[in-house]
Amino acid sequence: MMHKTRNKTSIQNLRFTSPSTPKPLVIVTPVEESQIQATVYCAKQHGLQIRVRSGGHDFEGLSYVSEVPFVILDLLNLRSISVDSENKTAWVQTGATIGELYYRIAQKSKTLGFPAGICPSVGVGGHFSGGGYGPLLRKYGFAADNIVDALIMDDSGNIRDRTSMGEDLFWAIRGSGGTSFGIVLAWKVKLVNVPPSVTVFTVYRTLEQNATKLVHQWQFVAHKFPDELFIEIAIMANSSANGNRTIRASFNCLFLGGSDELVELMHEKFPELGVTKQDCTEMSWIESVLYFAAYAGFPNGPLDVLLNRTYTGIIYFKAKSDYVQKPISVTGLEGIWKRIYEEDPLSAQIILIPYGGKMDRISEKAIPFPHRAGNLYKIVYIAGWLEGGTAASERHINWIRRFYSYMAPYVSKSPRAAYVNYRDLDIGVNHQGNTSYAQASIWGVKYFKGNFKRLAQVKSKVDPSNFFRNEQSIPPFTS
Ligand code: FDA
Numbered sequence: 001m002m003h004k005t006r007n008k009t010s011i012q013n014l015r016f017t018s019p020s021t022p023k024p025l026v027i028v029t030p031v032e033e034s035q036i037q038a039t040v041y042c043a044k045q046h047g048l049q050i051r052v053r054s055g056g057h058d059f060e061g062l063s064y065v066s067e068v069p070f071v072i073l074d075l076l077n078l079r080s081i082s083v084d085s086e087n088k089t090a091w092v093q094t095g096a097t098i099g100e101l102y103y104r105i106a107q108k109s110k111t112l113g114f115p116a117g118i119c120p121s122v123g124v125g126g127h128f129s130g131g132g133y134g135p136l137l138r139k140y141g142f143a144a145d146n147i148v149d150a151l152i153m154d155d156s157g158n159i160r161d162r163t164s165m166g167e168d169l170f171w172a173i174r175g176s177g178g179t180s181f182g183i184v185l186a187w188k189v190k191l192v193n194v195p196p197s198v199t200v201f202t203v204y205r206t207l208e209q210n211a212t213k214l215v216h217q218w219q220f221v222a223h224k225f226p227d228e229l230f231i232e233i234a235i236m237a238n239s240s241a242n243g244n245r246t247i248r249a250s251f252n253c254l255f256l257g258g259s260d261e262l263v264e265l266m267h268e269k270f271p272e273l274g275v276t277k278q279d280c281t282e283m284s285w286i287e288s289v290l291y292f293a294a295y296a297g298f299p300n301g302p303l304d305v306l307l308n309r310t311y312t313g314i315i316y317f318k319a320k321s322d323y324v325q326k327p328i329s330v331t332g333l334e335g336i337w338k339r340i341y342e343e344d345p346l347s348a349q350i351i352l353i354p355y356g357g358k359m360d361r362i363s364e365k366a367i368p369f370p371h372r373a374g375n376l377y378k379i380v381y382i383a384g385w386l387e388g389g390t391a392a393s394e395r396h397i398n399w400i401r402r403f404y405s406y407m408a409p410y411v412s413k414s415p416r417a418a419y420v421n422y423r424d425l426d427i428g429v430n431h432q433g434n435t436s437y438a439q440a441s442i443w444g445v446k447y448f449k450g451n452f453k454r455l456a457q458v459k460s461k462v463d464p465s466n467f468f469r470n471e472q473s474i475p476p477f478t479s
Contacts, residue, residue: 010056010074010309012121014316015393016065024051024064027072036183037157039073044155044467051470052183054094055123055309059319059423062179062470063126073183075125076309085109088191089148094125094184098132098143099293099306105191106286106303113194113285115140118292121311128187129178130421131369135254135292138357139227140192144174144367149188152181155467159185172458172474175369177420177447180455180474181462194285199255199262201279202295204248206240211249212333214272215352218251219327221270223356223376228256229265233352234295235336237345245345247337252295254288317384318397320404321422322411323375324352332410339403347385347396348403353378370449371417379411380422401426420447420472429471437478444474453477 049070053063075095085108099120115136132143238248259280266275294300297313364370383396428443444452456477
């Protein structure tokens with residue numbers, strides 16, 4: 001199936017649209033696999049680097065920016081999806097977005113879904129390569145936990161599936177962050193059961209409405225809720241009813257069940273939040289996908305909004321992530337509010353994503369993504385802004401770096417863990433081709449903990465010349 005290109009650009013962070021951003025020699029948009037083989041062949045012949053782009057959401061622009069001469073291989077025309085509802089699987093080409101995948105699943109079934117991210121324009125190429133989570137993570141884990149086969153092309157143009165690539169490489173491509181092992185052409189995923197009706201709510205609480213106490217309490221309960229219940233918190237500065245600034249916490253919920261049951265559960269497990277039946281809306285799972293997408297800034301429209309490849313809320317941004325293993329004290333939270341007030345209103349946001357459930361039951365070695373049991377929740381910090389120019393960039397980036405330093409005592413240590421899909425070059429970079437395994441371990445163990453060594457060993461076998469690389473790709477292993 002072939003689709004027309006509808007968007008003008010796949011760049012999803014305005015930070016990489018300035019005239020000084022390095023540009024590719026060419027952007028190749030293949031419509032068949034042989035053109036990818038030709039691109040790999042030519043790039044090798046001419047000593048060019050290849051940057052593979054699926055949805056273009058990489059936080060640091062690694063799918064379309066490089067400091068050395070490079071070509072972009074943009075897969076947006078290779079995005080066919082075939083859903084087999086009987087066997088509960090789907091093959092999806094890596095130019096597709098997660099919104100397209102959700103849409104095609106919903107066309108076939110009202111009781112099948114897939115546990116991937118919230119923003120529909122995110123590409124399955126990068127997203128599944130780095131893990132990929134959304135509101136179903138407590139029930140079904142990450143997208144990468146639900147991949148059952150794949151097609152990957154190596155630097156000689158050979159295409160291999162799970163059987164012919166072998167289990168080591170198949171393990172390595174599910175969560176290591178894209179790029180390092182070749183070009184993934186397609187994934188085969190296992191679809192998951194969802195009830196015909198689910199329930200959502202979003203309730204807002206400001207400091208005047210006890211937000212500090214509620215966020216504090218949430219840390220003790222959210223990871224212990226039944227697997228069917230996911231409540232994340234998005235926190236930003238806001239104006240209170242009397243016009244003074246305040247902090248507003250939005251509690252966003254997806255429950256795989258009905259509203260009566262949800263209200264009962266909330267009374268039992270988290271009565272302090274005061275959720276009532278009026279706060280709850282029942283809908284199909286695919287409508288809940290739209291509901292969460294609208295919260296993330298997508299238009300609240302009919303289902304085909306999910307086919308829109310361009311994120312409508314594109315801004316300049318810098319983000320970072322952390323894992324929390326012990327609840328943060330009230331004083332610690334108050335320090336966070338103070339840092340949020342230091343940034344421009346509406347520029348700073350943090351999101352707390354609850355773990356537990358299925359995440360606790362998957363071994364940290366099952367795939368390269370290792371942050372499982374022992375983590376209460378993940379934090380993503382976002383600084384977003386609308387004005388261009390270096391001065392603005394520096395101001396906002398300095399703010400988020402100061403905030404990140406403040407958080408050190410409250411988050412995971414040795415390593416201070418990070419999520420590879422929230423790519424952050426501040427934690428360390430490879431210097432074009434000459435970074436040793438030991439040097440790369442500085443950032444590698446933050447993303448992958450003990451799995452980093454195995455990733456480097458697989459890299460040594462499948463790409464010893466390090467043809468597929470970027471600032472945070474896996475280097476070959478050296479003892
Ligand atoms: P992109 O095309 O930029 O690729 C990312 C990386 O993977 C690059 O290094 C690229 O070269 C490589 N790559 C891409 N396709 C490849 C292929 N076929 N073979 C080999 N390598 C390939 N995450 C999450 O888990 N849950 C969420 O809800 C969200 N939400 C979200 C919203 C917004 C607005 C943004 C900007 C980002 C997110 N993310 C997220 C993070 C997202 O999962 C992460 O940025 C993904 O890597 C993006 O995948 P894309 O294919 O869109 O990016």
